[in-house]
Amino acid sequence: MSISLEGRGLHRSFGGFKALDGVDIAVEAGQIRGLIGPNGAGKSTLIDVLSGRADNWGGQIYLRGEEVTGLKVHERRRRGLARSFQRTNIFPALAVGTQLTVAARALGNEGLDDVVEALSLGHLLDRPAQQISYGDQRRLDLALALVGRPEVLLLDEPAAGLTVEESLQLAAILRDLVKKWGVTVLIVEHDMEVIFSICDRITVLHLGKVLVDDLPDAIKTNPEVISAYLGSQAP
Amino acid sequence: MSGNPTSLTAPAGGRDSGPLSRNWRLLTAAAVAVAAGIAAPHVISSVLWISLLTQAVVDMIFATSVGLLVRQNGRISFGQAAFFGLGGYIFAVSIAREIATPELAIILAVVLPTLIAFLLGLIIARIPGVAHAMLTLAVGQAFYEVVFKWRELANGDDGMSVALPRTLFGFDSGMLQTPGSMLPIVWTILVMILVGFTLMARSPFGQLTEAIRENDERAQFIGYTTTLPRAVIYGASAFVAAVAGLLQTLYNGYISPDMFHWSLSGMALIMAIVGGPKIIWGPALGAFILFFFKDVAGDATEYWPALVGIMLIVVTLLLPEGFAGLAERTDVPLRRLRKGRAS
Numbered sequence: 217m218s219i220s221l222e223g224r225g226l227h228r229s230f231g232g233f234k235a236l237d238g239v240d241i242a243v244e245a246g247q248i249r250g251l252i253g254p255n256g257a258g259k260s261t262l263i264d265v266l267s268g269r270a271d272n273w274g275g276q277i278y279l280r281g282e283e284v285t286g287l288k289v290h291e292r293r294r295r296g297l298a299r300s301f302q303r304t305n306i307f308p309a310l311a312v313g314t315q316l317t318v319a320a321r322a323l324g325n326e327g328l329d330d331v332v333e334a335l336s337l338g339h340l341l342d343r344p345a346q347q348i349s350y351g352d353q354r355r356l357d358l359a360l361a362l363v364g365r366p367e368v369l370l371l372d373e374p375a376a377g378l379t380v381e382e383s384l385q386l387a388a389i390l391r392d393l394v395k396k397w398g399v400t401v402l403i404v405e406h407d408m409e410v411i412f413s414i415c416d417r418i419t420v421l422h423l424g425k426v427l428v429d430d431l432p433d434a435i436k437t438n439p440e441v442i443s444a445y446l447g448s449q450a451p
Numbered sequence: 452m453s454g455n456p457t458s459l460t461a462p463a464g465g466r467d468s469g470p471l472s473r474n475w476r477l478l479t480a481a482a483v484a485v486a487a488g489i490a491a492p493h494v495i496s497s498v499l500w501i502s503l504l505t506q507a508v509v510d511m512i513f514a515t516s517v518g519l520l521v522r523q524n525g526r527i528s529f530g531q532a533a534f535f536g537l538g539g540y541i542f543a544v545s546i547a548r549e550i551a552t553p554e555l556a557i558i559l560a561v562v563l564p565t566l567i568a569f570l571l572g573l574i575i576a577r578i579p580g581v582a583h584a585m586l587t588l589a590v591g592q593a594f595y596e597v598v599f600k601w602r603e604l605a606n607g608d609d610g611m612s613v614a615l616p617r618t619l620f621g622f623d624s625g626m627l628q629t630p631g632s633m634l635p636i637v638w639t640i641l642v643m644i645l646v647g648f649t650l651m652a653r654s655p656f657g658q659l660t661e662a663i664r665e666n667d668e669r670a671q672f673i674g675y676t677t678t679l680p681r682a683v684i685y686g687a688s689a690f691v692a693a694v695a696g697l698l699q700t701l702y703n704g705y706i707s708p709d710m711f712h713w714s715l716s717g718m719a720l721i722m723a724i725v726g727g728p729k730i731i732w733g734p735a736l737g738a739f740i741l742f743f744f745k746d747v748a749g750d751a752t753e754y755w756p757a758l759v760g761i762m763l764i765v766v767t768l769l770l771p772e773g774f775a776g777l778a779e780r781t782d783v784p785l786r787r788l789r790k791g792r793a794s
Contacts, residue, residue: 267672289671299672307665310658316459318662321655322674328459341459360673 219281220245220400221297221368226265226275227424228258235261236273237424241402243368248394248401250415250432252408254445257421259404260302263372266402267299268292279368294322296367300360300374302404304353306345312356313341316363323364327397331362334393351382358386362393369394371403375410383407387414412436420445474650481646488638492631502630507742508637509699511735514722515644516691518734521723523657523684524576525664527584529716530591534689536711537564538696540598543613543706544605553616557697564693565686572685577667577678588713595711610707613700627701637698641735644691648731651687660684721759725766727773736775 219242226239236258243249251259264270266277268289276285284292307315316337320328332338335355340348345356358374374390375383391414394401405411411418411432418435420427422444428435435441492501517531538560545556575586598604605611615624626632651657663670663677670677700706709715718741719734726737744762748755770777 269668288676289668290674290676293672293674305666305669305672307662307669309665310662313459314658315662318655318658319673320459321659325459332459360669363673 218245219243220247220279221266221402222278222281223262223266224276224278226262226273226277228261228265228270228273234424236265236275239275239421239424239426241419241426241429243400243402244417245400246395246398247416248391248403248414250411250418251402251404251421252406252411252418252435252445253421253427256423257445258424259421260372261424262421263299263370263402263404267297267370269299290322293366296364297370298361298364298366298368299370300357300372302372302376304350304357306353306356306360308346309344311342311344312337312348315345315356316341316359319360319363323366325363327365328363330393331359334389335359335362351378354378355386358390362399365397366399368400368402371401371405373404373406375405375407380407380409383410384413386410390414473653477646477649481642484642485639488642489635491638492634498630501634503742503746505630505634505637505702506699507739508634508641509695509702510719510722510742511738512637512641512644512698513692513695514719514726514734514738515641515648515731516688516695517716517719518723518726518728518731519648519684519688519691521728522731523652523660523664524681524688526576526579526681527720528587528591528688529584529713529720530587530589531688531692531719532711532713532715533591533594534564534568534692535696535699535715535719536594536598536706536708537567538693539700539706539710540605540696541693542697542700543611546616547605547611547613553619557619560697561690561693565690568689569682569686572682573678576681576685579667587716591711591713591716595708595713598711599708605706608708610705610709613704613706615701615704624701628704633702637702640694640698644694645732645735652731656680656683721763725763725773727770727775727777729772730775730779733773733775736778737773740774 222242224240226236227234228236239258239262241262251262253259261270265273265275268287276283278284279292279295279297284295284297287295316328316332332341335358337352337355337359340352345353348356354374354377361369361371375386378386387410390401403411403415415432417430418432419429420435420441427444428438428441430438491504495501495504513535516534517528520526520528520531541563542556542560545551545559546553551559571590575583575590578586599608601607615627618624619627627636652661659670659675660680663675663680667677696710722738722741723734724737725741726735727733741759745755745759748758752758766773
């Protein structure tokens with residue numbers, strides 16, 4: 217399998233604290249890769265570095281083998297590197313349909329109706345985003361990341377704030393859509409049910425370093441992972 | 452958008468039929484408004500009132516420029532008078548010093564401030580909040596200090612009268628200083644600007660700038676660079692401010708450093724807030740209300756600025772979307788009622 221997204225020697229510090237300390241990660245095309253670890257392990261920082269949101273970081277990033285290290289956020293997005301956010305990050309006063317249309321003008325409308333249908337946003341297109349429910353806003357955040365059928369999707373806790381039922385439902389929708397489109401996914405999520413239900417492979421971060429990188433079944437039983445993070449959470 | 456859409460990629464006839472009819476309605480309303488402006492001097496017998504209305508419309512154009520910045524960029528400017536002043540000064544100095552023909556001077560008076568603002572916008576339009584407001588104040592006051600102290604340019608703080616040539620673009624320039632003919636001119640320009648801004652707001656570019664205003668970061672994460680659209684809005688806003696400054700100079704035949712002063716920028720901002728900057732015609736309405744409110748308050752007391760301040764407080768607290776927001780809120784139930792009756 218070819219590598220869709222690769223980070224080499226990624227590091228970022230906040231003062232004396234090393235949030236990322238030489239992280240290497242390579243995600244195969246079409247794979248759903250989970251990224252787990254305790255708070256402060258560097259998961260969101262890694263997503264920020266890969267997506268271009270972070271500044272003052274080091275290392276190299278490759279998208280389909282092409283270096284994107286020096287590219288800005290919008291340039292990475294136009295090359296197919298999309299992301300969603302831990303805190304809902306939408307356009308509050310704009311109608312749902314308007315914001316998806318604005319995104320599609322930059323990224324193309326391939327699969328746009330599929331996204332709207334899969335995420336059940338069709339009946340909300342005329343509603344300002346600030347007037348829809350939190351769960352709908354989370355799905356809109358995800359839809360904005362899926363516009364243009366990205367090559368790689370970085371998801372930072374897409375199920376944050378959702379109920380268990382909503383989380384599993386979202387996970388199933390995500391799995392079906394990205395598998396249908398062949399999108400490569402790197403997902404940060406604290407809900408282990410979501411992670412183990414959709415991921416092909418899992419990377420565990422601890423203190424800014426890769427602790428383990430393995431198949432889900434092996435992760436569940438890995439003593440280092442259980443000790444550092446999973447504890448009794450392994451499903 | 453149309454009634455109950457479920458597809459964003461449906462062909463025309465579904466989602467796209469709405470904007471076309473909306474644009475026709477807009478153009479029809481604009482034609483009626485222009486006709487009313489042309490008829491006004493024939494209906495109003497008082498030359499004083501026509502003159503006051505002409506000055507009020509110039510203020511309305513200026514306030515509209517400030518409103519555009521707030522509405523499309525989400526930015527507050529305390530330096531918009533810089534472009535108002537440049538519109539007047541570039542024209543006046545160009546013809547007084549014989550730098551350009553009067554016609555070319557008119558073009559330069561609106562093009563140069565637009566370019567200056569666009570270039571400034573590339574730097575300062577992306578800076579949010581208080582820092583942006585302070586930068587605009589600094590830029591505006593820098594221009595003020597230059598024209599105030601540079602006596603050789605236009606008599607410094609004394610200002611300078613502007614002698615118009617006999618004709619401009621083949622028309623008798625006297626009509627620019629006659630209230631009865633100037634009122635329809637400035638009114639038509641205002642209507643054209645409002646129509647232009649409305650069409651722009653409905654266009655893909657307008658939707659993009661609103662998205663950037665709402666969430667700059669997310670706009671980047673859907674594939675857009677955000678600095679350039681902000682700078683374009685900055686330029687468009689300065690263009691309108693320069694048009695207002697030029698019209699005032701043509702009408703009054705006089706320029707002074709006060710055209711650049713921050714208090715003028717502040718007053719334009721108050722006009723925009725009172726009218727309601729979220730609605731395109733709101734700032735113009737605010738300017739109209741404040742122009743005549745100042746007149747009445749000035750007759751009543753020498754402390755009239757305090758009354759303007761009280762008005763601003765009351766509007767901010769009770770009408771956060773300004774008088775235009777109030778008018779729209781009142782109109783929505785009426786439109787629903789009319790729609791219900793029609794169906």
